[in-house]
Amino acid sequence: MKINLINMAVFSVMLALGTSCDQKNDQDAKIKALEDKISQLETSNTTVTPVNAQSTQAADPATLGAFGFPEMEYDFGAIKDGEVIEHIFKFTNNGQAPLVISNITASCGCTSPDWTKTPVKPGDEGFVKVVFNSAGKSGAQAPTVSIQANTNPNVTRLRLKGTVAPKNAGAATPVGPVKR
Structure with a gap:
């Protein structure tokens, strides 16, 4: 067994x-x-295209607008907490087609944009207005707005920058318990 x-x-x-x-x-x-x-x-020179890839074509320049911003950044310097800064970025359409801004988004709730809502013909001017509310902000600030338009690239970013001083920057704040 x-x-x-x-x-x-x-x-x-x-x-x-x-x-x-x-x-x-x-x-x-x-x-x-x-x-x-x-x-x-x-070793082969053939390009392998993934199955889930979308086909794209190069954009025809005749269908695109082109931003011509003299400045893409505005330095508002040093301000106090609570001040509101407003700056208008002007641009010229340097493209071959009417420039259409489809949307503008801000990097934070403290910034609100406004812009030319109608198509801007080649050679004509438009604007992007950016309003920054510094309430509750302190230190170095650099809010941005992202512009989506029929341009190449299709997203363009504008930026404000500066420093926000706290409201009580001049007053001495006691450290530790206060005796009375």
């Missing part, structure tokens, strides 16, 4: 070893096939 049990164990071990060798050979063959495929792709 013990001999049958030992024979059975030896047979099981041999069977397992034989199977693992077949698996290793199978894995080696798959790795070799993948390495060959990679080598073939690297």
Whole structure:
């Protein structure tokens, strides 16, 4: 009975070893096939397009406007907490088609934009007005607005920058408990 049990164990071990060798050979063959495929792709001049890629075409310049901003950043300097800064960025359409601003978004709730809502013909001027409310802000500030339009690139960013001093900057604030 013990001999049958030992024979059975030896047979099981041999069977397992034989199977693992077949698996290793199978894995080696798959790795070799993948390495060959990679080598073939690297040496060929063909471009592989992913299945989920969308086809794009270069934009026709005749269908695009082009921003011509004399300045893309406005330094408002040092102001006090609570002051409101307003700046108008003027631009010229240097493109071949009417420039259409589809949307403008601000980087934070403290900044609100307004802009020319009608198409700006080539050679004509338009504006982007940016209002920054410094209430509750202190230190260096650099709010931006992102303009989406029929330009290349289709997003253009304008920036305000400056420093906001806290309301009580001049008053000495006590440190620690105050004795009365």
